[in-house]
Amino acid sequence: MADNPVAWLIQVNGLIVDARHMPRDIQEEACRLGLIPYLP
Numbered sequence: 001m002a003d004n005p006v007a008w009l010i011q012v013n014g015l016i017v018d019a020r021h022m023p024r025d026i027q028e029e030a031c032r033l034g035l036i037p038y039l040p
Contacts (some may be wrong), residue, residue, distance in 0.1 A: 001012045001037045001038070002040070005018065008020050008034065008036055008039055008040075010022075010030050010035050010036065012026065019035070019040075020040045027039055027040070
């Protein structure tokens with residue numbers, strides 16, 4: 001999963017971003033919602 005870039009794409013304020021480059025609180029919320037597979 002770590003090598004699959006599509007698994008980490010989320011939409012934030014209308015922009016598609018890589019969740020691994022977002023602040024920790026956004027990563028935690030994305031994980032809680034099931035949008036990303038795990039916290040990097």
